Amino acid sequence: MTTTITSEKKQLKQGMLDNVMRQFNNAADIIELNKNIRKILEVTNNEFIVHFPVRMDNGEVEIFTGYRVQHNNALGPYKGGLRYHPTVDIDAARALAMWMTWKTSLAGLPYGGAKGGIQLDPTKYSQDELQRITRRFTYALGDNIGPELDIPAPDVNTNAQTMAWILDTYMSTKSPNERSKNLHVVTGKPIGAGGSEGRDRATGYGVFLTIKFWAENKKVDLKNKRFIVQGFGNVGYWAAHFLEKEGAILTAVQDAYGSIYNEDGISTEKLLEYVQANKGSVLGFSGANTMDSADFFGLDCDICIPAALGNQITVENAPKIKARLIAEGANGPTDVKAEEILLKRGVDIIPDILCNSGGVIGSYFEWLQNRNGEIWHLDEVLEKLEKKMRESFGKVVHKAKSKKVDMRTAAFIIAIERLEETYVQRGIFP
Known part of the structure; x- marks a missing residue:
């Protein structure tokens, strides 16, 4: 048993590194990245x-x-x-x-x-x-x-x-x-140690924002849209919190302990109260029934938010996914081969480096405030965060259309091109 678990962990970690390199190389090939800069970034x-x-x-x-x-x-x-x-x-x-x-x-x-x-x-x-x-x-x-x-x-x-x-x-x-x-x-x-208002919810709020921008772009009303969340930590909770405010319905949650489901909807706030009082587990929550975790990603829903660990959506469960949109709250939750299956089926994917970037943007705001001796109010932080993420989302959508690529490849192209420009302008020492 121990050998099997160790082997699975090893495959997970190797898969994440393999995934990020495949994603990088795919984008680098498309833009014909300078070979010397490519060597540095690899x-x-x-x-x-x-x-x-x-x-x-x-x-x-x-x-x-x-x-x-x-x-x-x-x-x-x-x-x-x-x-x-x-x-x-x-x-x-x-x-x-x-x-x-x-x-x-x-x-x-x-x-x-x-x-x-x-x-x-x-x-x-x-x-x-x-x-x-x-x-x-x-x-x-x-x-x-x-x-x-x-x-x-x-x-x-x-x-x-x-x-x-x-x-x-x-x-x-x-x-x-x-x-x-x-x-x-x-x-x-x-906050008392120099933290910023809004940093606690920045990642989850950013996940919500990218879903909101996607809905605006696709002319989709989020009200009554059904969504499922894997991982009910900081990211999963806040994403669900803001989606629920838009009228969307949380129907299932999965964490490290198991999965729960209620087709009539799960109250995000009541579940949070239960989890906080139950050592972090969603199991046993009275507002939902326990379900087989193997069936989680195959649930009937409109939006799927993987907000736990990497390589959770694989070639085994990708064909079962019914969601129209996958919003990656976690880093690297979708295997490269699984993504190919999903894209062919017409499933939209908001990539991790865009979807969950609210966290690092919120961190940047905190860093700036500490550096400059400033204190920003919550409304100001969230307003600046939405402006920054809307700008990034728009650039990715535009790049995807102009290059005729998916959103992840478009996001990688933008990121790599900025780095390439920096190296070209500055040169490489010595």
Whole structure:
């Protein structure tokens, strides 16, 4: 059994790296990317693997492995999340760091791409242990992160509290007169620790916005449209929250524990209350019935939002999908071969580097506020976020039409062309 699970995890991680490289090469071929620039973008700039000891609550010492991969910084400091998950390893970090490079470039941000995390299951550790693990990991990374070098953010199984621990640990390594200059070493912080209004919902709100823009483009009314969400964490919840406000109906949710379904609709707010009181699981929620998770993606719906982990939509379940639209709240949720099946069937896909870019845009706003000593109100943050994402969505739709390609390829082309222009203008040292 252990061998099977390990093998499945290995295939998942190899698949993510293979997927991002196929997506990159496909777009690079179409635009006939300069071969020398292609060589640069095919590899990561820096990769850090750190092993560090942490004392557990019982007095025993456990060794953890942490990763940080910095893919490219031609456009600005490295930017990307830190996740705590058993699937985290160097290949997963490489794939996710590359996606971040394309995501920040597409959004027009002055950032490059990075990603990382710790290989662990956070549910097996106490809050105090997670704090010590986080602080020790931050200390191990040292000056390989920094407010003008590499700015981490929350990701899978990390949150505002995690960022506060990183911030405090990082600032503790600086002299007193330098500490105030390092508030923007991480984003996604609690409000009281320099966080931004709206950052908590930025990714999910961005997913909703891209669905809204798609509906406007297709002249579709979202009212009474049925949608399903895989992953009811921060991204899945907020996307569902805003869609429900538009009159759309949430009919099914899947998480790591199982799947629930109610054809008459699931209350997003009641489900959130239940999940928060039930250690993060949707199972047992009285407003829905439990269903076989293998049938989740085949449910009758209009919109499917995969907002969990990578490679969830595969050649096995893609033919069963009935949704007209897939909005990728997660990074790399759709396998390349599965996407080919879906596109041939006329299913629209809003690609991850566009769909979930609200998070990094929100992080940019927080970074700017910290850097400039400003505080923006929630309405201002959401208004700026919608303007930025509408601009990106419009560019992708226009590029897709002009190049006669799908939305993902169009998004990659825009991202790569911006990087190519930067390298052409600046030259390559020496």
